[in-house]
Amino acid sequence: MLLLLGAGAGFAGAISGLGGGxxxxxxxxxxxxxxxxIAAGASLVSTIATxxxxxxxxxxxxxxxIKIGMSLEMATTAGAILGSxxxxxxxxxNLAYIVFVIFGVVLxxxxxxxxxxxxxxxxxxxxxxxxxxxxxxxxxxxxxxxGRPIRYNAVRWIxxxxxxxxxxxxxxxxxxxxGVLKVIGMDDAMRLxxxxxxxxxxxxxxxxxxxxxxxxxxxxxxxxxxxxxxxxGVVIGSYAGTKFMERSQSRRIRMIFIVMLAVVGxxxxxxxxxxx
Amino acid sequence: xxFDDLIGWTIRIGLAVSACMLVAGxxxxxxxxGGLGIELTYAGVMILIATPVARVAMSxxxxxKSRNWLYVAITVVVFINLxxxxxxxxxxxxx
Numbered sequence: 001m002l003l004l005l006g007a008g009a010g011f012a013g014a015i016s017g018l019g020g021g022x023x024x025x026x027x028x029x030x031x032x033x034x035x036x037x038i039a040a041g042a043s044l045v046s047t048i049a050t051x052x053x054x055x056x057x058x059x060x061x062x063x064x065x066i067k068i069g070m071s072l073e074m075a076t077t078a079g080a081i082l083g084s085x086x087x088x089x090x091x092x093x094n095l096a097y098i099v100f101v102i103f104g105v106v107l108x109x110x111x112x113x114x115x116x117x118x119x120x121x122x123x124x125x126x127x128x129x130x131x132x133x134x135x136x137x138x139x140x141x142x143x144x145x146x147g148r149p150i151r152y153n154a155v156r157w158i159x160x161x162x163x164x165x166x167x168x169x170x171x172x173x174x175x176x177x178x179g180v181l182k183v184i185g186m187d188d189a190m191r192l193x194x195x196x197x198x199x200x201x202x203x204x205x206x207x208x209x210x211x212x213x214x215x216x217x218x219x220x221x222x223x224x225x226x227x228x229x230x231x232x233g234v235v236i237g238s239y240a241g242t243k244f245m246e247r248s249q250s251r252r253i254r255m256i257f258i259v260m261l262a263v264v265g266x267x268x269x270x271x272x273x274x275x276x
Numbered sequence: 277x278x279f280d281d282l283i284g285w286t287i288r289i290g291l292a293v294s295a296c297m298l299v300a301g302x303x304x305x306x307x308x309x310g311g312l313g314i315e316l317t318y319a320g321v322m323i324l325i326a327t328p329v330a331r332v333a334m335s336x337x338x339x340x341k342s343r344n345w346l347y348v349a350i351t352v353v354v355f356i357n358l359x360x361x362x363x364x365x366x367x368x369x370x371x
Contacts, residue, residue, distance in 0.1 A: 045321055045324060049291065049294075049324060052287045052288070052290065052324075052328075053291060055284075055287055056288045056291070059280045059281075059283055059284040059287075060281065060284045066279075066280065066283060066335065067347060070332075070347065070350055070351050071347075071350050074353045074354055074357070077354055077357035077358060077361070078357055080361070081357065081360060081365070084361075134346075135346070136344075136346070206287075206327070206328040206331070207328040207331065207358070210325050210329060210361075210362075211357060211361040213325050214325060214358070214362040214365070215361055215365060217325065218366045218369065224314070224317040224318050224321050225302075225314075227298075227321055228298045228299075228301065228302045228320065228321070229302065231294075231298055231321075232295060232299060235291065
């Protein structure tokens with residue numbers, strides 16, 4: 001059972017730039033009835049797996065940008081440590097419901113900018129700004145669905161970094177890879193093409209999840225018997241997901257992303273409020 | 277092999293090793309008693325958590341090789357953060 005869950009989450013995660021934690025935690029808590037902190041621990045570890053599975057493919061295919069990823073990781077890892085410390089404190093005090101509600105709200109709030117983006121036409125390269133030049137943030141990739149190479153420049157790095165700090169905190173707090181916020185940060189703040197965003201995000205979430213995961217491990221929230229089957233499933237699923245993503249149209253990817261956010265967001269809020 | 281390839285391989289190897297351990301560990305603990313299956317699973321999880329660290333370490337080395345000092349500094353910062361989470365925090369928290 002857990003294997004299938006892992007596979008599904010891995011697939012969805014790879015195509016949307018998320019770690020699948022977004023799906024795994026609600027599934028484990030809402031469907032399997034596990035305590036939130038255990039679900040979060042399992043989610044973090046499996047996020048590392050999704051990230052590794054997807055990232056290696058995306059790097060090879062030139063979609064993930066390591067410089068962008070690493071430079072933003074400074075903020076996410078710092079935030080992750082902070083967020084997970086807050087989380088373990090909340091769990092220790094039996095305040096898990098707070099985390100549920102925050103979880104749902106974050107998801108729903110994240111769906112909104114994405115819906116706006118659906119209307120945009122194909123990606124047009126930005127003019128580089130100072131941050132692009134100083135931090136070497138230009139690149140290009142070959143878009144299979146369009147059949148041609150696309151060049152891009154990441155801009156407004158500082159703004160992106162701030163979003164990433166926040167993403168890191170959420171990662172630690174909720175036990176997710178925070179791919180959601182990373183995608184938004186890179187897509188919105190730094191104006192990258194969606195495929196680069198999701199690919200780079202997949203690369204990053206593994207590092208962020210390792211930082212949060214380490215803290216959860218310290219507090220004993222990671223249970224190998226749960227984690228193992230999910231991870232195995234995730235590996236399979238994310239591999240399939242990367243293949244699918246590279247061939248899809250960017251717009252479709254965005255739509256899938258939005259639907260996922262909305263559905264899960266509502267559920268988590270309901271759970272937090274004690275309704276679901 | 278160029279930069280990106282090496283990082284890709286680092287990630288893959290880490291994932292493969294950990295996945296094998298997890299599969300083996302799970303199978304063992306499912307089919308037989310005794311601590312080995314559980315030990316193996318635990319080890320698999322730890323290796324999995326370690327893979328992003330390896331990723332970052334590899335990047336430091338590769339950026340140093342291409343003399344990209346800005347990014348050596350950046351990746352070192354990320355590495356330090358990871359070290360804090362994995363080693364320093366437990367020591368501070370007394371666990």
